[in-house]
Amino acid sequence: MGLFDKNLPGRCYAALLRRLAPFYLLWQKVCLMTQSENRPKNIVLLITRGHDVELLVGLYQKAQRREDLCPSLWLVGKCLRREPKILHILEEKNMHIDLVIDFLRLGTVMKRLLSTDAFLSTVETTSARHKLPYIITGLANAFGIPTFTLQHGFENVGLTYHDDTHGTDVKFSSKTVLTWGPKEVLPVWVAKETRDKCIAVGCPKDLFANENVLATGKGARQIIGVFDNLHWRRYDEKYVSTFLEHLEETARQQKDLHFVLKSHPESVRTRTADLTARLRSMKEVTVADLSGKEEEPMTTPWLLTHALGVITTPSTIALDAALAKVPVAVTRYGLDLDYYTPLSLIDSLADWQSFTTRLKDNIGNNQLKLHGEEFLSKVLVAGDSATKILDVMVRSTKGRNQE
DSSP: OOTTTTOHHHHHHHHHHHHHHHHHHHHHHHHHTTSOTTSOEEEEEEEOSTTHHHHHHHHHHHHHHOTTEEEEEEEEHHHHHHOTTHHHHHHHTTOOEEEEEOGGGHHHHHHHHTTOSEEEESSOSSSGGGHHHHHHHHHHHHTTOOEEEEOOSSSOBTTTBOOSSSOTTOOOOSSEEEESSOGGGSOTTSOHHHHHHEEEOOOOSOOOOSOOOOOOSTTOOEEEEEEEOTTSTTOOHHHHHHHHHHHHHHHHHOTTEEEEEEEOHHHHHTOOHHHHHHHHTOTTEEETTTOOOOSSOOOHHHHHTTEEEEEESSSTHHHHHHHTTOOEEEEOTTOOOGGGTTSEEEOSHHHHHHHHHHHTSHHHHHHHHHHHHHHHHHHOOOSOHHHHHHHHHHHHHTTGGGO
């Protein structure tokens, strides 16, 4: 499948801009010759999805506090149209968008790149879904700007995950790929080209490090947070139906626990009427986006800091739960998920029941938490990842004015 099969005008426009890039670059070098090498470096952080906010907020705020950096936030227009609340979320975090981009504004992007020293995105590959960030990264490369792609999830296309749609041939345009874990633990199918680009920096997003605030009081039921990203193509009908059947049956059998289903925003947005009806029929399960109850918002951070345990389809939630020191299990049902070990992997109703039973036992609960710690030590690089990333970006700009 070609990168721009469905967007020939965009491909032609981008190709034209890349041909013009050397002339822009020549003008840029003339302008930079009069500037000090010690001036603050202008770095661009591109937000492509709503989830990028939690990934980039720490990076942006640390960059703001550094005298050697001047950060700028760009936002993909499609993200703004799908998630208009994102501007309010950013304002609450004192993050302000400098440029909203789309295909019709690539000329403006080129002008802004003239004063950019380093460019970072989180969703940029040869996959057709990532075409705009990929094009902008290509333009930045044409300008000689150091480019970076930051791993955006534990299941990252082209890096840690592939399927029938996103094959093992997915590549990155960025010159450097920043990974959460050691590149030695990357799957064997990752191409040498990609592997050679990788630098392990850890995960810079705000982590759920708070201790759990478990339900207390007479009659209070402990919460089991159940998370899904069933919109992914990796799940067939059998997987989805089995997941829901086992959730419903476990909740029916263990009424002393409060099961809360939290779906990925994209799963909610693309959910069919049949699936919505199926979820509404589960009497013993609270579906967070369908509950309609005026109570504490059942956000992901809230659930991870109030749950006795977490059960999730394969996703970054497994890592978030382990970081929050919450026991976590991942529903496997025949998928190749060895990279989640030593976390509990669920293949049957008996596995659901075994996991939830262990949660209620102090010894079993502590053992599950230890598994989470072992998992983190395997898949995450320790340390201040935001500072590591910014240092790597600054080093990449050294001597660029004189090239």
